[in-house]
Amino acid sequence: xxxxxxxxxxxxxxxxxxxxxxxxxxxxxxxxxxxxxxxxxxxxxxxxxxxxxxxxxxxxxxxxxxxxxxxxxxxxxxxxxxxxxxxxxxxxxxxxxxxxxxxxxxxxxxxxxxxxxxxxxxxxxxxxxxxxxxxxxxxxxxxxxxxxxxxxxxxxxxxxxxxxxxxxxxxxxxxxxxxxxx
Amino acid sequence: xxxxxxxxxxxxxxxxxxxxxxxxxxxxxxxxxxxxxxxxxxxxxxxxxxxxxxxxxxxxxxxxxxxxxxxxxxxxxxxxxxxxxxxxxxxxxxxxxxxxxxxxxxxxxxxxxxxxxxxxxxxxxxxxxxxxxxxxxxxxxxxxxxxxxxxxxxxxxxxxxxxxxxxxxxxxxxxxxxxxxxxxxxxxxxxxxxxxxxxxxxxxxxxxxxxxxxxxxxxxxxxxxxxxxxxxxxxxxxxxxxxxxxxxxxxxxxxxxxxxxxxxxxxxxxxxxxxxxxxxxxxxxxxxxxxxxxxxxxxxxxxxxxxxxxxxxxxxxxxxxxxxxxxxxxxxxxxxxxxxxxxxxxx
Numbered sequence: 001x002x003x004x005x006x007x008x009x010x011x012x013x014x015x016x017x018x019x020x021x022x023x024x025x026x027x028x029x030x031x032x033x034x035x036x037x038x039x040x041x042x043x044x045x046x047x048x049x050x051x052x053x054x055x056x057x058x059x060x061x062x063x064x065x066x067x068x069x070x071x072x073x074x075x076x077x078x079x080x081x082x083x084x085x086x087x088x089x090x091x092x093x094x095x096x097x098x099x100x101x102x103x104x105x106x107x108x109x110x111x112x113x114x115x116x117x118x119x120x121x122x123x124x125x126x127x128x129x130x131x132x133x134x135x136x137x138x139x140x141x142x143x144x145x146x147x148x149x150x151x152x153x154x155x156x157x158x159x160x161x162x163x164x165x166x167x168x169x170x171x172x173x174x175x176x177x178x179x180x181x182x
Numbered sequence: 183x184x185x186x187x188x189x190x191x192x193x194x195x196x197x198x199x200x201x202x203x204x205x206x207x208x209x210x211x212x213x214x215x216x217x218x219x220x221x222x223x224x225x226x227x228x229x230x231x232x233x234x235x236x237x238x239x240x241x242x243x244x245x246x247x248x249x250x251x252x253x254x255x256x257x258x259x260x261x262x263x264x265x266x267x268x269x270x271x272x273x274x275x276x277x278x279x280x281x282x283x284x285x286x287x288x289x290x291x292x293x294x295x296x297x298x299x300x301x302x303x304x305x306x307x308x309x310x311x312x313x314x315x316x317x318x319x320x321x322x323x324x325x326x327x328x329x330x331x332x333x334x335x336x337x338x339x340x341x342x343x344x345x346x347x348x349x350x351x352x353x354x355x356x357x358x359x360x361x362x363x364x365x366x367x368x369x370x371x372x373x374x375x376x377x378x379x380x381x382x383x384x385x386x387x388x389x390x391x392x393x394x395x396x397x398x399x400x401x402x403x404x405x406x407x408x409x410x411x412x413x414x415x416x417x418x419x420x421x422x423x424x425x426x427x428x429x430x431x432x433x434x435x436x437x438x439x440x441x442x443x444x445x446x447x448x449x450x451x452x453x454x455x456x457x458x459x460x461x462x463x464x465x466x467x468x469x470x471x472x473x474x475x476x477x478x479x480x481x482x483x484x485x486x487x488x489x490x491x492x493x494x495x496x497x498x499x500x501x502x503x504x505x506x507x508x509x510x511x512x513x514x515x516x517x518x519x520x521x522x523x524x525x526x527x528x529x
Contacts, residue, residue: 010222012208012256012334014249017237043471071476073283073423073519098345099283099519102240106282125345129240129286132343136242154471 019138021109023145023180024117030173031060033088038080038107040072043154044161045094048121051165052091052172059173072100076107084111089176093121096153101126105133108145119144119175121168123151144178147171207339208256210330210354217252225251225261235268236275239282241337245271250331257327262305263320265528267327269383270295273525274328279385280520285338288345289419291517292352292388293332294428295325296502298370299381301527302359309359311506314430325355328385352388363433364503365440372446373500374524381527386428386500387520392416396435397509402442405435406452409513413457416515417492421459422472423518426493429453430512432505446501454496458489476518 027033035056037049046068053064065087067080076084076092084090090111095101104120111118122130127148134142149168150156199216203209215221231248238245247268254267274281274293284291297307308318315321338344346353360368370382394412399405413427420426429449431439439449461469473480473490480490492515493499500522505511 008219010217010219010248010252010255012217012249012252012330013243014246014252014335015244017242017244041475043467071423071519073280098286098288101345102282102286128342129345132337133240136240136337 016136019136021112021137021139023112023139023142024115026117026175026177026179027089028177029060030056030089030176032062034063034065034086035061036065036067036084036087036090038076038090038092039066039068040093040095040100040104041069042072042094042096042100044156047158047161048094048149048165048168049091051162052169055166055169073103075103076110081110081114084116085114087116090116090118091121091172091176092118093147094149094153095120095122095126095130096151098126098129101129102133105130109134109137117176119147119172121147121149121172123153124148125151139180141181144175145180147175203256208330208334210326210333212354214256215258217255221255222248222251225254225259225264227261227264229268235271238275238285238331238336240286240343241335243335243337245275245331245335249335250327253330253334254323254327257330258319258323259327260305260319263324266297266301266305266307266324266383269525269527270324270328270385271331273383273385273523276523278521279523280387280517281332281336284387284517284520285332285336286343286345287517288347289389289517290346290348290350290353291520292350292356293325293328294352294386294388294514295328295357296369296384296386297324297357297359297381298368298374298384299376299527300379301381303362307357307359309361309504313358313361313504313506314512315355315358321357322355325357328357329353329355352391356388358504361433361503361505365433365437366446366503369446369500369502370524376524376526382524383527384522384524386522387517388428389419389515389517390416391512391514394511394513395509400438402439402444405438406449406456409453409511410456413453413492413513414459416513417457417459418463420492420515420518421477421490422464422468423476424494425516425518425520426454426498426500427516428500428502428514428522430505430514431501431503432508432511433503434507434509435511436503447496449501450499451496453499454491454493457492460486461488461490462486
């Protein structure tokens with residue numbers, strides 16, 4: 001027996017503000033590319049990005065620019081975004097908590113908004129949050145631009161980070177050279 | 183249908199809606215009232231239903247008056263509470279409040295809602311005995327309405343948009359009024375920039391709470407020492423990554439301080455100057471990864487005797503008076519990047 005007139009209910013979710021973000025076409029190749037690694041200060045991000053920098057240079061990247069945010073809990077500073085305009089690609093991370101993963105995706109979307117293909121690195125537990133945030137911005141198929149490291153991440157030893165750094169580097173290059181569905 | 187049968191049908195229908203709301207993930211796990219078009223219209227009153235109060239992340243849902251009203255109905259609010267809910271949502275959507283971090287964060291970040299001014303008494307938001315709850319419909323349902331907006335409009339659902347590791351009872355509802363027996367001018371006036379007699383809502387992030395028990399201190403410095411001790415215990419997150427607390431003083435404690443000539447500002451400054459955590463309390467990993475990276479102003483004091491404050495300034499400390507008779511206060515730590523925001527009610 002149904003007493004409730006479901007058709008008269010007002011949705012408590014409502015509409016989404018705007019879904020106007022688009023991902024930029026990926027790089028043809030990382031060879032010759034100017035790439036920024038945007039470190040959010042979270043533990044081990046520097047260790048991982050040291051290894052990633054080395055790998056990207058070996059793959060022929062022309063420059064790797066390292067920038068560190070003042071805090072993981074805020075967007076990248078305006079002067080960093082100004083430098084992003086002179087890059088060919090950006091890698092942001094590592095998000096290994098709820099708020100810092102959100103701000104990682106925020107930075108990726110900001111860089112994409114400047115026309116620069118970018119990937120966000122988050123730990124495994126936060127990949128759904130990252131996908132939700134891409135989707136809320138209008139990016140339905142962000143999969144390759146979210147690159148995942150194991151969770152927990154911040155308390156790994158340097159050796160444990162090194163053990164998956166090569167795979168991470170391959171995933172980053174796959175992400176940066178992926179062509180989003182438009 | 184007899185009246186008893188009709189009542190039973192209505193009750194069944196409410197139970198049925200509760201199950202439906204759980205299935206749709208609209209409920210926080212407690213019963214909710216169906217947001218029918220009629221109830222939502224009554225909640226909205228004379229406001230423009232399409233007015234946008236803000237955008238709630240991470241889903242980037244549009245917090246229109248209509249959608250916020252649907253959540254207020256579900257939470258159990260009466261229509262006369264709605265202007266307070268509206269002001270709270272507007273305040274929470276101010277970027278200084280940092281909802282983009284607060285909702286997804288793994289930290290247990292409650293949304294504290296402080297109601298100041300005559301609206302509190304008019305609609306029954308309790309600032310006296312048991313003001314922090316439970317037991318008062320306005321307190322419980324206004325706080326819950328705000329949280330349901332975070333869940334439904336913002337998409338903050340467990341392990342999806344809301345990644346809180348353990349959660350907290352603060353995430354159900356936390357709303358209270360200032361005590362009418364406060365010896366100081368209202369927080370809304372002194373800190374929120376309101377004019378006397380103006381009603382306001384302040385939202386603040388509520389991380390962990392500790393009860394501060396002191397029934398014997400009549401000397402203001404001894405009483406403040408008890409507050410310093412309590413805050414120093416819960417301050418570790420704020421010391422590691424910044425920001426200050428909300429101290430909810432009971433009227434008896436506030437009167438001891440006021441009688442000795444302390445203003446609210448004096449108390450806030452005293453707490454800022456005296457709540458200091460020795461660097462030696464933290465292990466080397468936390469000093470390396472947090473204190474030095476996130477509190478750089480203090481990081482050059484590297485000796486183990488170095489003492490690190492909560493917050494960067496006395497303005498990051500907030501003192502408010504609430505509660506009934508008795509000598510129990512609360513101190514509440516905050517999220518590092520989330521700052522309290524005050525908005526006028528009905529403006």
